[in-house]
Amino acid sequence: MSEAVNLLGLDAQALAALCGQWGERPFRARQLQRWIHQRLGDDFDTMSDLAKDFRHRLKQQAFVRAPQVIRDHTSADGTRKWLLDVGAGNAVECVFIPESNRGTLCVSTQAGCAVNCRFCSTGKQGFSRNLGVDEIIGQLWLANRALIASASQAGAGVMRLDADERLAGEGLQSVRPISNVVFMGMGEPLQNYAATLSALRLMLDDNAYGLSRRRVTVSTSGVVPMIDRLRDDCPVALAVSLHAPDDALRDQLVPINRKYPLAELMKACQRYLDKAPRDFITFEYVMLDGVNDSDAHARALINLTRDVPSKFNLIPFNPFPESGLRRSTDARVKGFAQRLIDAGIVTTVRKTRGDDIDAACGQLAGEVQDRTRLKERNARIPAVVELR
Numbered sequence: 001m002s003e004a005v006n007l008l009g010l011d012a013q014a015l016a017a018l019c020g021q022w023g024e025r026p027f028r029a030r031q032l033q034r035w036i037h038q039r040l041g042d043d044f045d046t047m048s049d050l051a052k053d054f055r056h057r058l059k060q061q062a063f064v065r066a067p068q069v070i071r072d073h074t075s076a077d078g079t080r081k082w083l084l085d086v087g088a089g090n091a092v093e094c095v096f097i098p099e100s101n102r103g104t105l106c107v108s109t110q111a112g113c114a115v116n117c118r119f120c121s122t123g124k125q126g127f128s129r130n131l132g133v134d135e136i137i138g139q140l141w142l143a144n145r146a147l148i149a150s151a152s153q154a155g156a157g158v159m160r161l162d163a164d165e166r167l168a169g170e171g172l173q174s175v176r177p178i179s180n181v182v183f184m185g186m187g188e189p190l191q192n193y194a195a196t197l198s199a200l201r202l203m204l205d206d207n208a209y210g211l212s213r214r215r216v217t218v219s220t221s222g223v224v225p226m227i228d229r230l231r232d233d234c235p236v237a238l239a240v241s242l243h244a245p246d247d248a249l250r251d252q253l254v255p256i257n258r259k260y261p262l263a264e265l266m267k268a269c270q271r272y273l274d275k276a277p278r279d280f281i282t283f284e285y286v287m288l289d290g291v292n293d294s295d296a297h298a299r300a301l302i303n304l305t306r307d308v309p310s311k312f313n314l315i316p317f318n319p320f321p322e323s324g325l326r327r328s329t330d331a332r333v334k335g336f337a338q339r340l341i342d343a344g345i346v347t348t349v350r351k352t353r354g355d356d357i358d359a360a361c362g363q364l365a366g367e368v369q370d371r372t373r374l375k376e377r378n379a380r381i382p383a384v385v386e387l388r
């Protein structure tokens with residue numbers, strides 16, 4: 001018998017193909033998909049409207065399993081962060097950020113990252129491996145389950161998960177705690193393209209999470225050819241991590257810039273907008289004291305992005321040991337933002353959320369890895385990453 005498969009790793013097409021091999025009709029695959037991703041089920045015995053022999057086969061040959069939670073922390077402002085075991089001493093994180101009008105989940109796509117941005121603790125850990133679809137979608141699955149369970153314990157916004165409940169797409173959205181997903185956790189999603197694409201398709205699928213394209217954001221350091229592929233395959237909202245207004249500085253801060261310089265990146269952003277669900281690109285810009293935060297940098301940035309309809313998100317740098325960098329002062333961030341606003345660019349400054357649990361990119365997993373001496377082990381594993 002072939003090895004049992006984790007159904008969390010299968011998008012609609014793959015699940016239909018598997019069920020087809022078993023002689024099941026396509027609507028059975030859709031039913032099963034709804035059990036897994038809408039009702040968040042993992043126990044085939046409770047999937048009462050599936051035929052008995054189908055359930056029996058599922059029990060023999062399949063399972064539904066998200067990564068194991070190593071740590072689960074909620075900060076004073078409600079930000080909740082899970083640290084997840086993805087095997088071989090690797091840990092990734094996923095963060096839920098509640099706001100009055102939405103709940104955003106920040107997901108990881110890789111253990112470590114090969115891009116190695118100067119200011120990023122994930123990058124400093126090196127690249128370990130790509131996450132599978134099951135591990136990416138598993139973050140959304142387990143976060144939904146955990147948040148619903150907590151809400152249910154607190155007696156608020158309860159979503160019943162019993163077998164007879166009908167969860168129509170519309171009604172489901174109103175009770176689901178997660179309305180938005182951002183690919184801004186660990187890793188570069190466009191260097192794990194196939195898995196990211198399948199996970200995106202499940203997020204948008206009406207028989208799964210049914211999120212709107214506008215509410216799912218892929219953040220990239222600028223893998224130009226893959227920005228074009230995403231545009232053709234599954235255009236969702238796009239955020240580009242800019243961090244510098246000229247190639248000389250960006251080469252230092254975001255090394256992938258040496259391969260795909262700013263002029264090419266700006267053109268890719270323009271092309272993306274033809275099909276994007278939103279009519280702007282979000283540019284992320286980490287504010288580093290004395291490095292990229294002067295008025296001259298702001299002017300150069302305005303010039304660089306002149307032809308790309310965009311919004312700016314300024315991110316106060318989240319310091320970590322041995323980074324050798326400092327966060328720009330609040331006054332400087334304000335001054336910089338004002339320059340952009342005066343030039344007519346919509347600009348926001350990212351609130352630092354969950355500070356008491358280190359909810360910034362790569363931070364908590366960094367601690368665990370140091371403890372398990374993963375860095376040394378990783379150093380011996382050659383990181384083979386296709387930088388197409």
Ligand code: SAH
Nearest residue numbers: 120184187188219220221241284317318361
């Ligand atoms: N690899 C993708 C997505 C993950 S990083 C990317 O780079 O876009 C998500 C965001 O967090 C990026 O904009 C990244 O530049 C930013 N970031 C990384 N390290 C940071 C730090 N120490 N402080 C503040 N923002 C950071």
Ligand code: SF4
Nearest residue numbers: 113115116117120123
């Ligand atoms: Fe990778 Fe993004 Fe960190 Fe750069 S900022 S090292 S691309 S995770």
